[in-house]
Amino acid sequence: MKFPGKRKSKHYFPVSARDPLLAQVKTESEQTNAWIVGIDQTLVDIEARVDDDFIRRYGLSQGHSLVIDDAKAEALYQELTQNQLITHQFAGGTIGNTMHNYSVLADDRSVLLGVMCSSITPGSYAYRYLCNTSSRTDLNYLQGVDGAIGRCFTLISDNGERTFAISPGMMNHLRPESIPEAVIAGASALVLSAYLVRCAPEEPMRDATMQAIAYAKKHNVPVVITLGTRYVITEQAQWWQDFLRDNVDILAMNEEEGEALTGESDPLLAANRALDWVDLVLCTAGPVGLFMAGYTEDENKRKTQHPLLPGAIAEFNQYEFSRAMRQNDCVSPVRVFSHIAPYMGGPEKIMNTNGAGDGALAALLHDITANNYHRQQVPNSSKHSRTWLTYSSLAQVCKYANRVSYQVLNQHSPRLTRGLPEREDSLEEAYWER
């Protein structure tokens, strides 16, 4: 486990190899016992630049992710190929991206559940998918299918807006019996997307997802969900509110999804409202940066040393130096919030905003898993005097998540090609010095 940003505090981590007591603890359990698990619709992204007429002709709607039938997918693919419009083909899927990015950041294990073609030929989409996935992502639990994985036509319009057209293949054929209970029981988090419940009634993906959630609840593993696109939510906001309340602990969304879910256009208010249903919220807001909202124990809340920020909730960042807890683990829960502007004001040239939010979520998952890892290694540390959810404060997680988003904006694919620069000894210094 690589630590999310080195510290110069008394809790410096990873624990020093020179400390004889801690070194002992470490060697006993060299094999990592901290991992995350996610379920996804196995998809390859096929990216192309198209004009508005193209979007219209195929009955798509800008900014939306729509499922299309085989005939339409074939016609669309033919047109893209004939006109040489395809610019990139890469492994995708919002949770696949997140598992991959987590593994790159943490240099550690994530487990991906989903389907994979039983028979793979070199050069096929399935082959590409496997080649573009981190070797730290455990693919041993994928369920074989006799058919194709999904294709996600990622159509970029002149105004930079991206429209997804999904040709599902057999991506929704994951069965409940393919969900391994032990993998979920031992995980630091179960990670899902709102897209998973968007499948035909006869397809088993929804049941597989609910099975995974049932195991997570049984073993007290936090359930994390990312909302995907606002259209999936707008259609049935009340249903999603109930779903979050009953099944989810940690919510990741962007400001548009936040509005669709809560009716609040202000991301801070949307995050605050979502705390009625979940324990921790990450809300990205494009050029505005990102917000986090969560709970902490009143007695342990910590005052920020940053300037107090105005907003719909006055001085909302007052206790942003607090670590997040699940509401039920608190005796006296208080709500805490944090915000951060884009790292370095954003890259000079944005290569692609696709997956910037997924990158931020991977950073949060890294911090949560590092907390579990640290608890296993140094259980009597004062860092574990309470059952915290994150290793770091909300302010620090914001900083890290934002840094990872920046990295994604700076490259073409939503999947990180490498971890954050090693030279960045202290995220703190690198952040503020430039």
Ligand SMILES: Nc1ncnc2c1ncn2[C@@H]1O[C@H](COP(=O)(O)OP(=O)(O)OP(=O)(O)O)[C@@H](O)[C@H]1O
């Ligand atoms: N135009 C921009 N300028 C500066 N930073 C940006 C810009 N767009 C995004 N970012 C950074 O990336 C983070 C995530 O962006 P955004 O809110 O667009 O994610 P998203 O819509 O969830 O993306 P996706 O769904 O593709 O993963 C923001 O919090 C911010 O740090």
Ligand SMILES: O=c1[nH]cnc2c1ncn2[C@@H]1O[C@H](CO)[C@@H](O)[C@H]1O
């Ligand atoms: O329906 C879907 N299911 C799973 N992933 C999807 C769907 N639509 C789009 N993406 C994925 O979202 C990522 C960017 O955040 C893209 O890589 C794309 O593959």
